[in-house]
Amino acid sequence: MTLRVRFAETDQMGIAHHSSYVIWMEAARVEWLRERGLSYKALEESGVSLAVSSLRVDYRKSASFDDELELSVTLTALRSRHLTLTYEVKRSADGALVALGETDHIATDRSGKAVRIPSEWVTPLKAHVADPSTT
Amino acid sequence: MTLRVRFAETDQMGIAHHSSYVIWMEAARVEWLRERGLSYKALEESGVSLAVSSLRVDYRKSASFDDELELSVTLTALRSRHLTLTYEVKRSADGALVALGETDHIATDRSGKAVRIPSEWVTPLKAHVADPSTT
Amino acid sequence: MTLRVRFAETDQMGIAHHSSYVIWMEAARVEWLRERGLSYKALEESGVSLAVSSLRVDYRKSASFDDELELSVTLTALRSRHLTLTYEVKRSADGALVALGETDHIATDRSGKAVRIPSEWVTPLKAHVADPSTT
Amino acid sequence: MTLRVRFAETDQMGIAHHSSYVIWMEAARVEWLRERGLSYKALEESGVSLAVSSLRVDYRKSASFDDELELSVTLTALRSRHLTLTYEVKRSADGALVALGETDHIATDRSGKAVRIPSEWVTPLKAHVADPSTT
Numbered sequence: 001m002t003l004r005v006r007f008a009e010t011d012q013m014g015i016a017h018h019s020s021y022v023i024w025m026e027a028a029r030v031e032w033l034r035e036r037g038l039s040y041k042a043l044e045e046s047g048v049s050l051a052v053s054s055l056r057v058d059y060r061k062s063a064s065f066d067d068e069l070e071l072s073v074t075l076t077a078l079r080s081r082h083l084t085l086t087y088e089v090k091r092s093a094d095g096a097l098v099a100l101g102e103t104d105h106i107a108t109d110r111s112g113k114a115v116r117i118p119s120e121w122v123t124p125l126k127a128h129v130a131d132p133s134t135t
Numbered sequence: 136m137t138l139r140v141r142f143a144e145t146d147q148m149g150i151a152h153h154s155s156y157v158i159w160m161e162a163a164r165v166e167w168l169r170e171r172g173l174s175y176k177a178l179e180e181s182g183v184s185l186a187v188s189s190l191r192v193d194y195r196k197s198a199s200f201d202d203e204l205e206l207s208v209t210l211t212a213l214r215s216r217h218l219t220l221t222y223e224v225k226r227s228a229d230g231a232l233v234a235l236g237e238t239d240h241i242a243t244d245r246s247g248k249a250v251r252i253p254s255e256w257v258t259p260l261k262a263h264v265a266d267p268s269t270t
Numbered sequence: 271m272t273l274r275v276r277f278a279e280t281d282q283m284g285i286a287h288h289s290s291y292v293i294w295m296e297a298a299r300v301e302w303l304r305e306r307g308l309s310y311k312a313l314e315e316s317g318v319s320l321a322v323s324s325l326r327v328d329y330r331k332s333a334s335f336d337d338e339l340e341l342s343v344t345l346t347a348l349r350s351r352h353l354t355l356t357y358e359v360k361r362s363a364d365g366a367l368v369a370l371g372e373t374d375h376i377a378t379d380r381s382g383k384a385v386r387i388p389s390e391w392v393t394p395l396k397a398h399v400a401d402p403s404t405t
Numbered sequence: 406m407t408l409r410v411r412f413a414e415t416d417q418m419g420i421a422h423h424s425s426y427v428i429w430m431e432a433a434r435v436e437w438l439r440e441r442g443l444s445y446k447a448l449e450e451s452g453v454s455l456a457v458s459s460l461r462v463d464y465r466k467s468a469s470f471d472d473e474l475e476l477s478v479t480l481t482a483l484r485s486r487h488l489t490l491t492y493e494v495k496r497s498a499d500g501a502l503v504a505l506g507e508t509d510h511i512a513t514d515r516s517g518k519a520v521r522i523p524s525e526w527v528t529p530l531k532a533h534v535a536d537p538s539t540t
Contacts, residue, residue: 007300007310008152008293012145012200012449015517018457019143019431022424023278030277030336040277041336044417051467052423057460062517065147066300066311112420112467142435142445143428147314150382153322154292158413161289165412165471175412176471179282186332187288192325197382201435201446247285247332278424280417282470287413335417 001031001071002092005063015062022055025087025101028071032085036124048118050083050105057101061091068092074130081107081114083125136166136206137227140198150197157190160222160236163206167220171259183253185218185240192236196226203227209265216242216249218260271301271341272362275333285332292325295357295371298341302355306394318388320353320375327371331361338362344400351377351384353395406436406476407497410468420467427460430492430506433476437490441529453523455488455510462506466496473497479535486512486519488530 009020030040043050063069070090077084087101107117117125144155165175178185198204205225212219222236242252252260279290300310313320333339340360347354357371377387387395414425435445448455468474475495482489492506512522522530 004297004300006293006297007146008154008296010147011142012147012149013454013456014147017143018460019424019427022427023276026278026424027274027276030274039336041334044335049418051418051464053464055423055460055462055464059456059458059460062456064311065314066309139432139435141428141432143431148319148321153325154289154296157289157292158411161413162409162411165409174471176469179470184283186283186329188329190288190325190327190329194321194323194325197321199446200449201444277416278422281412282415282417282419284417289413 001028003027003069003071005065005067005069007065010065015064018057018059021057021089021099021101024069024071024089025103028073028087029085029103032073036128038121038124043118043121046118047110048115049108051108052103053106054104057099059099061096061098063091063098069098075125075128076130078122078125078129080116083117136163138162138204138206140200140202140204142200145200150199153192153194156192156224156234156236159204159206159224160238163208163222164220164238167208171263173256173259178253178256181253182245183250184243186243187238188241189239192234194234196231196233198226198233204233210260210263211265213257213260213264215251218252271298273297273339273341275335275337275339277335280335285334288327288329291327291359291369291371294339294341294359295373298343298357299355299373302343306398308391308394313388313391316388317380318385319378321378322373323376324374327369329369331366331368333361333368339368345395345398346400348392348395348399350386353387406433408432408474408476410470410472410474412470415470420469423462423464426462426494426504426506429474429476429494430508433478433492434490434508437478441533443526443529448523448526451523452515453520454513456513457508458511459509462504464504466501466503468496468503474503480530480533481535483527483530483534485521488522
C-alpha cells in the first residue's frame with residue numbers, strides 16, 4: 001500500500017507527526033485485508049470489530065510532506081479472538097526504513113465484549129500468517 | 136471556552152493547521168451547549184444528531200503551538216430543523232482576533248433523515264438566539 | 271484525485287467527520303498542482319506558502335468508511351497575491367455529489383507576510399483559471 | 406491534566422479512536438513539562454526538539470465522546486540525549502484505567518541530529534525521575 005504524506009499530517013518540526021503513522025498503519029491494515037478478499041467494512045457491518053488492544057511504533061527516520069511511503073503488513077499471530085499485525089513503513093524514493101509498527105487486536109461485538117473472529121475470516125487469515133509456529 | 140493549541144495541531148508552516156479550527160469550533164459548540172444545560176452526548180444517545188450542513192471559516196491571524204485561545208459561540212438562527220452558530224477565536228495573550236467561523240446544522244435521526252429539533256432543546260435554545268429577529 | 275475514507279476519519283455518527291473534508295481538499299489541491307507541474311513542496315521549500323485565508327464547505331450527502339471518493343479541483347480566481355479554488359467531492363460508486371468546497375489562499379513568506387505568487391507559478395496557473403472573466 | 410474526548414476524536418465504533426490517545430499523551434507531556442517550569446515551546450524555539458523515537462499504548466477500556474479523562478505522566482528514564490515517559494489515562498467519572506502508554510524521546514537539533522538535552526532542562530528533569538535507579 002502506497003500513500004503520500006499529507007500537509008495536514010506534518011507538524012512544526014517539518015516532518016510527519018508521530019500520530020500520523022498510527023492512522024497510516026490502520027489504512028494499510030484495511031487494504032491488506034481487502035487484498036485477501038476480506039472487507040473490514042463488511043465485518044463492522046456484521047457487528048464485529050477488530051479493536052486495537054495495543055500498539056507499538058519505532059520511528060527510524062522522519063517522513064516529510066509529500067513523501068511517498070510504502071506500507072507492508074504481516075500477520076504474525078492469529079488466535080480465536082486475537083490477532084497481531086506488524087508493519088514496515090518505507091520511503092519509496094530510496095527504500096529507507098522509516099518506521100516499524102505492531103498492533104494487537106481483539107475481536108469484539110458492538111458492546112465491546114470479546115468474541116471469536118468469524119470463521120469465514122479465520123480460514124483466509126490462516127493462509128497468511130507469516131510464521132505458523134507463532135500462532 | 137479556552138483551549139491550548141496542541142503540537143499535533145500544527146503543520147510545517149509552524150502554525151495551527153486550518154483544519155484544527157473546525158475541530159475547535161465543534162468542541163466549543165459542545166461546551167456552549169453544556170453551559171446551557173444541553174448535553175450533546177445525551178442528544179446523540181437519544182438518536183438525534185446536529186449534522187453540519189455547511190461550514191465557513193475566515194482566518195485572520197495565525198495561531199501557534201501552545202497559544203491559549205478563547206472561543207466564543209453565538210446562536211444566530213434557530214428553526215424547527217436547523218440552526219446556525221457563529222464562532223470567534225481570539226488569542227488569550229493579546230485578545231487578537233484569530234478567526235471567525237460559522238456552521239449550519241440540520242437535526243437528523245440515525246438514518247440521516249432530517250427531523251425536528253427536540254422540543255426540550257428548542258426552549259433553552261430559543262432563550263439564547265443572539266438576535267430574535269433572525270429566527 | 272481518488273481517495274478512500276479512512277476508519278480514523280469517521281466519527282460516532284458512523285460517517286466521515288466534517289473536518290476530514292478540509293484535509294481531503296488540501297490533498298486534492300496538492301495533486302491538482304502536481305498534475306500541472308507545480309510542486310507545493312518545492313514552493314514551501316522556496317519560502318512561499320499558499321496560506322488558507324478562508325474556507326467554505328457545503329455537505330450534501332454523507333460519506334462512509336471505505337467509500338471511494340473523487341475530488342475535482344477548479345481554479346476560479348487568480349490575482350497577484352491571491353487565488354481561489356473550488357472543489358467537488360463525489361462518491362465513485364454512484365457519482366453522488368457528497369460535498370462542495372471553496373478555499374481562498376494568500377501567498378505568504380515565512381514570516382506570514384503577503385507576497386506575490388512567484389512568476390514561475392503564475393503562468394501555468396493562468397492557463398488553468400476556469401473562467402478568466404472571474405479573475 | 407484533564408481533557409474531554411472531542412466528537413472528532415471518536416470513530417464509527419462509537420469510541421475514541423486509538424490514534425487520539427497518542428495526541429492526548431503529547432498534550433499531557435507538554436503540560437507536565439510546563440508544571441515543572443519547562444516550556445516545550447521555548448525548547449523548540451531554541452532549536453531543540455524531543456522527537457518521539459518509539460511509542461507504546463495498551464488500551465484497557467474504551468473512552469467515549471465527552472468522557473472526562475485524567476492523564477498522569479511519569480519520567481522513568483533520563484540520559485544525556487534520551488528520556489522516557491510513561492502515561493496513565495483514567496476516566497474521571499469512575500477512576501477506571503483506560504490506557505497505559507510510554508514514549509521514548511531523543512533530543513534533536515533542527516536537522517534531526519541527536520544532541521544533548523540542554524543543561525537547563527536536565528537539572529529540573531532529574532528532580533522528577535520517578536525511580537533514579539532506572540536512569
